Amino acid sequence: MKNEVKNEEVKNETGRAEKLNKKETGEKSKKLPFEVDRRSVYKCVQCGTCRSVCPVFDVVGWESANTRGRMLIIKSLIEGRPPSEDVLSSLASCTTCGICAAKCPAGANPPEVVEAARAQLVKCGVTTDAQEKLRSAVATSGNSFGETRSRLHWLSDSERSTLPEKSDYVYFVGCFDSYRYPEFAKKTFEVLQHFGVTLLPDEQCCSSPLLRTGFREDAEKIMEHNLEQIRNVGAHTLITGCAGCYTTLKNNYPEELRVISLPEFLAEHLEELNLKRLDLSVTYHDPCHLGRHNKVYDAPRKVIQAICNLKEMKNIKENSRCCGGGGGVRIGYPDISLELARNRLDDVPEGVDYIVTSCPLCVRNLRDAGGNIEIIDIIELVAMAMQ
CATH class of the missing domain: 3.40.50 (Rossmann fold)
Structure with a gap:
């Protein structure tokens, strides 16, 4: 398995990050029904197609950290299994990137199911310290x-x-x-x-x-x-x-x-922007929630091609690899998050001046992952062409 030694370190670090908040979770969870749409859960036929594309599984290597494992865990929860720390570490480590849904032959939407399950865990009082920190920041x-x-x-x-x-x-x-x-x-x-x-x-x-x-x-x-x-x-x-x-x-x-x-x-407004051509070659990273989740693929490429040369990454559009920043994984599992970003940088073609994306979280996570090519937001490229 890829990065076996590092994965063990990530596993240990994840275990430390996954401390449950002291809310009498065991007792509370038993008193509340675990209400997730059963039809969505049972669409998953456990074929394992998602194992080959799940970015977290690629890094961590645990069965519970891939989409099939998560769906099995959610199935057990709606059938009466009380939430536990193992359940939490599985469900909270999903980036909700959606590549599993894009590839699922049965038409299941695991990110949607995972988010619904997380909401049920919150109702049951089962959360991580990282989740609570995020909630507190936004609420206050x-x-x-x-x-x-x-x-x-x-x-x-x-x-x-x-x-x-x-x-x-x-x-x-x-x-x-x-x-x-x-x-x-x-x-x-x-x-x-x-x-x-x-x-x-x-x-x-x-x-x-x-x-x-x-x-x-x-x-x-x-x-x-x-x-x-x-x-x-x-x-x-x-x-x-x-x-x-x-x-x-x-x-x-x-x-x-x-x-x-x-x-x-x-x-939509390219002609009004009056952009000049730049002698640059760039590549474009599709953010998961702009691309796979909402099918916005052509617009950013149209803008880039109006300005400079576009050299595509190895995996693009619906096959684009996640930067690792989404789904609460960046704050809860920083080691896993950065490893996903490094994997994405492996897709960058040679001979480009910039990696362009259209999401500030992708910019931050890809920058934090290192690499020798600058990552910029698409508005920065537009600003260069307007000067």
Whole structure:
């Protein structure tokens, strides 16, 4: 098995990270029914196709850390098995990348089932310290980092005071661009404001981290806050440069909202952007929640090809390998997360100047994994071509 020695180290480290919170989980879990859609669970015919593509299994090598193992565990839970630490370590280590669903011959959607199971574990009081830390940060500060600064700190006072109070279009910035990559936020808004796009005065986390890790009740409160903000602005369209925000706003918020990703918006307005050609070769990494989950493949490539030469990675589009940052795995299992990112960097072709992606979490995780090629967001490439 690949990386056997390292896997044992990761396993030991994971065990330390998986301490259950002291909530009398054993007793509490027995009193609550484990309610996950049985039809979704029983769609899995245990054929093992997913074992060949599950990125976490590729790194860790435990049967419980691949999709088939997780589905068997969930099946046992709905049939009466009480949650335990072993159950938690299996279900909490899924990145929800969706490649198993894309390859499943039976049409099962394991990430959806895993998220539902995580929500049940939360109800049963079974969570990790990492999950609780994330929940607390979002619940108390409105962002996944626990930041107390204004979400619009990257704007000057005069810029904030002149933001349109009403608009059909809102740029939903997200936690990462607000607090870790404010230069992405600023460059994005500089482009979007030419099209009459405004910002929410009190945007909070989209709730993706809460939904992915099972804290649905907490997520609903934050989502309602954002919806009130959107209604006050009068917007019918949200634009976001974060894949996690995109999939959450598009699939978990009310259907009447139109949600488009930044690459889609840029692709629609290429002629108006008046971009110049650059003497560069780049490759593109498909974020899981933009690509596999929502089939946004062509728009970012259209933008890139309008600017420079695109050399594709070894695995692209629906076959793209996960960066390892999603599903709460980055915070809960950093060693596994970085190993997944290093595996993704192995797909980079030779002779490229940059790795371009359209998700700040992918940028962060791929950068942290090392490598000798700079990882940039697609808005940075657009900004180069606009100068």
